[in-house]
Amino acid sequence: MKKLKKSLYIIPLALVSLISVIPFYFIISMATHDTGEIYRGEFLVFGTKLMSNLKTIIDGGFLRYYWNSLYTALVSTVVCLAVSLMASYALTVYKFRMRGLISGFIVTSMMIPGQISLLGYTVEMRNLGLINTHWPLIFTWAASAYSVYFISQFMKSSLPMELVESARIDGCGEMRTFINIAVPMVKPAIGTQFMLVFLWSWNNFLMPSTVLTDSRKFTIPLGIQTLATAYTQDWGARGAALAIAVLPMLIIFACGSKYFIKGLAAGAVKG
Amino acid sequence: MTKRVKKAAVLGLSAAMAMSVMGGITVFAEDDYSGGLPSDYEGTLTMWGWDDTWFECVTKAFNEKYPNVKFEYTPMANGDTLQKYQTAIAAGTELPDIAWSIIDSRAKVYELDMWEDLSAEPYNLDINEVYEYLHSKMVNSKGAVCGIEQCLSPAGFAYRKDLALEYLGTDNREELEAMFPTWEAFIEKGAEVYEKSGGTVYMLQGIADAQQFIREQGGKSWIEGDVIKATDTLQKSLELACKLRDNNVCDKLEAWSPAWYASFGEDNHIFAGCATWSVPFNIVPNDPEGEKTGHWGLMNAPEGNISWGGTTIGISKTCKDKRLAWEFVKFATLSTEGAQALNTIGFFTSAKKPYEEKPELANWTSPWFGEQDLGEMFIGEIVPNIQARPMNFDDNVIHETLNLVTTALNNDSGMTAEDAMNQLKEELEMRLADYTVE
Numbered sequence: 119m120k121k122l123k124k125s126l127y128i129i130p131l132a133l134v135s136l137i138s139v140i141p142f143y144f145i146i147s148m149a150t151h152d153t154g155e156i157y158r159g160e161f162l163v164f165g166t167k168l169m170s171n172l173k174t175i176i177d178g179g180f181l182r183y184y185w186n187s188l189y190t191a192l193v194s195t196v197v198c199l200a201v202s203l204m205a206s207y208a209l210t211v212y213k214f215r216m217r218g219l220i221s222g223f224i225v226t227s228m229m230i231p232g233q234i235s236l237l238g239y240t241v242e243m244r245n246l247g248l249i250n251t252h253w254p255l256i257f258t259w260a261a262s263a264y265s266v267y268f269i270s271q272f273m274k275s276s277l278p279m280e281l282v283e284s285a286r287i288d289g290c291g292e293m294r295t296f297i298n299i300a301v302p303m304v305k306p307a308i309g310t311q312f313m314l315v316f317l318w319s320w321n322n323f324l325m326p327s328t329v330l331t332d333s334r335k336f337t338i339p340l341g342i343q344t345l346a347t348a349y350t351q352d353w354g355a356r357g358a359a360l361a362i363a364v365l366p367m368l369i370i371f372a373c374g375s376k377y378f379i380k381g382l383a384a385g386a387v388k389g
Numbered sequence: 390m391t392k393r394v395k396k397a398a399v400l401g402l403s404a405a406m407a408m409s410v411m412g413g414i415t416v417f418a419e420d421d422y423s424g425g426l427p428s429d430y431e432g433t434l435t436m437w438g439w440d441d442t443w444f445e446c447v448t449k450a451f452n453e454k455y456p457n458v459k460f461e462y463t464p465m466a467n468g469d470t471l472q473k474y475q476t477a478i479a480a481g482t483e484l485p486d487i488a489w490s491i492i493d494s495r496a497k498v499y500e501l502d503m504w505e506d507l508s509a510e511p512y513n514l515d516i517n518e519v520y521e522y523l524h525s526k527m528v529n530s531k532g533a534v535c536g537i538e539q540c541l542s543p544a545g546f547a548y549r550k551d552l553a554l555e556y557l558g559t560d561n562r563e564e565l566e567a568m569f570p571t572w573e574a575f576i577e578k579g580a581e582v583y584e585k586s587g588g589t590v591y592m593l594q595g596i597a598d599a600q601q602f603i604r605e606q607g608g609k610s611w612i613e614g615d616v617i618k619a620t621d622t623l624q625k626s627l628e629l630a631c632k633l634r635d636n637n638v639c640d641k642l643e644a645w646s647p648a649w650y651a652s653f654g655e656d657n658h659i660f661a662g663c664a665t666w667s668v669p670f671n672i673v674p675n676d677p678e679g680e681k682t683g684h685w686g687l688m689n690a691p692e693g694n695i696s697w698g699g700t701t702i703g704i705s706k707t708c709k710d711k712r713l714a715w716e717f718v719k720f721a722t723l724s725t726e727g728a729q730a731l732n733t734i735g736f737f738t739s740a741k742k743p744y745e746e747k748p749e750l751a752n753w754t755s756p757w758f759g760e761q762d763l764g765e766m767f768i769g770e771i772v773p774n775i776q777a778r779p780m781n782f783d784d785n786v787i788h789e790t791l792n793l794v795t796t797a798l799n800n801d802s803g804m805t806a807e808d809a810m811n812q813l814k815e816e817l818e819m820r821l822a823d824y825t826v827e
Binding site (some may be wrong): 152153155156158172225236237240241244249250320327328329331332333340343 | 420435442461463464466469473476479481482485545625641647648650651654674675
């Protein structure tokens with residue numbers, strides 16, 4: 119009976135897992151075929167064109183795109199977390215006039231789709247002389263309303279004010295209280311935000327396609343698009359590019375998943 | 390003037406002349422756009438485009454003439470053209486010096502305030518240098534010539550000789566053309582082929598392949614003023630779509646889908662629409678067998694050939710070196726040198742002169758088509774008979790709506806041409822409320 123019950127859970131889970139994994143398998147398999155073979159549906163098993171597809175994407179400057187994506191995503195994430203953590207700490211710990219209004223403004227700004235503000239942001243970047251640089255891709259994360267909201271909510275529930283006050287009584291300065299007391303308490307939130315911001319920055323297509331026209335500065339999504347021409351697309355090379363592009367995301371999620379599973383209890387008040 | 394001053398002036402002028410001769414400097418008037426540039430001219434041109442093969446071929450040839458000219462090329466998906474240009478204009482960011490425009494969005498792109506009029510001063514392009522059928526596709530609603538076609542894209546019908554011989558009794562081009570003077574004849578024979586093959590062989594891959602030709606034939610504009618001439622220009626297309634469906638003339642493959650591409654290497658479809666670019670992009674990569682057998686042929690389509698696709702290059706108003714940009718545009722589209730370069734990749738420039746000066750540039754063969762001279766067929770037979778449909782600002786909306794209705798018609802055997810026309814009119818009235826739909 120127990121086995122039957124278990125199988126009732128396992129079979130649907132296995133099916134869902136399979137459905138999730140199949141696209142990855144196809145991407146990797148596509149990377150080993152040329153476009154003609156893919157069109158003929160010959161990508162169910164691995165082919166022999168992996169090296170030529172890798173050569174195509176490397177010759178097309180993919181390593182440069184990869185580096186551009188990697189460092190802009192990393193810097194964006196670090197900048198986003200630094201600003202969001204400080205803003206969240208201020209909104210959670212300090213009591214000042216118009217705190218509620220600022221919190222409300224942050225929540226409201228989350229409702230505005232990025233596409234709407236894109237044009238204004240582009241004009242702003244142009245006036246700052248930053249078009250065709252990676253700074254617009256990084257600065258856009260410096261004021262992430264969602265990150266501030268997420269971390270401040272987490273901080274409210276996991277950072278007891280008693281702890282902050284105890285630290286102050288013991289002579290701990292504000293910066294030290296923030297770094298040594300508040301930040302460790304919100305590690306799970308930091309982990310979650312790190313993964314999300316990195317993922318969003320890594321996959322961002324619209325912003326780079328608007329502010330970058332120099333192909334040497336392209337990020338991966340733009341680079342993959344360049345593998346298409348007016349009348350044809352090199353699907354084999356695209357498969358290879360996609361397979362390599364998802365690699366950092368898989369590594370980050372594999373390393374960071376423990377934060378989701380066991381890290382939520384971290385920072386609890388010891389009695 | 391004192392003797393000393395005169396002496397100094399003469400010496401100075403002599404020195405300047407000597408230096409220019411020694412340095413190989415050619416004096417040229419910067420305002421004169423009709424002549425060439427000095428071979429050591431230095432400059433940089435930016436381009437956003439989607440056809441690397443064309444870009445590399447033409448810029449390489451241009452650099453042989455002007456080695457100090459640099460190009461900065463940004464790859465862009467052709468579907469993004471309108472949005473990218475609009476964003477750049479609105480945000481005040483840089484536009485490319487040489488701006489490309491694909492046929493799909495061209496009517497809208499040409500209305501953007503970003504184009505130099507190539508027929509006006511200082512360019513003074515005589516549009517008659519270009520093949521006639523392209524003229525209407527190079528101008529905007531104000532009559533300004535915003536670009537010149539990169540290359541010709543005339544289209545006829547490619548056919549599989551082996552299948553034609555088996556199911557139609559001949560693989561001779563003239564005999565096949567005589568067999569299919571009209572779509573009615575094509576449909577009648579298509580029904581026989583379907584029956585004879587036991588339902589495995591079709592005339593075309595999908596209904597969209599037939600529609601591509603039917604809609605463009607005749608050269609009638611879909612819009613006149615604020616009236617969409619639906620019945621006048623599109624009724625026949627829907628009627629034929631019904632007949633094609635009812636007689637199993639076309640397979641059910643969706644154009645540009647993987648199955649559609651793969652079909653070029655299979656033995657299930659006798660005909661396929663074939664523009665100049667179809668050979669390198671559709672047939673060659675998907676039919677490896679064809680190289681050895683040369684089992685393809687090119688013929689005139691029933692009721693006439695069409696212009697299929699195409700990209701123009703023009704000069705943006707923000708171009709930093711318009712003189713150089715014009716030199717490049719002329720070289721790429723109007724010159725014999727440009728035509729010579731394009732001939733190496735099986736493309737043809739849009740100007741007539743290169744092919745009058747050097748008729749051999751119009752010759753081009755492909756192993757997939759055996760001994761047949763595709764260039765001669767495209768330029769000598771197809772191009773002169775194309776009646777191109779004039780562009781309109783909202784053509785793409787009509788095109789999309791027509792595709793939706795045709796798909797519905799193809800999937801619903803009970804739907805008549807009249808039902809389809811009513812649905813089309815309703816949809817158009819909803820989507821294009823400013824027009825009267827007739």
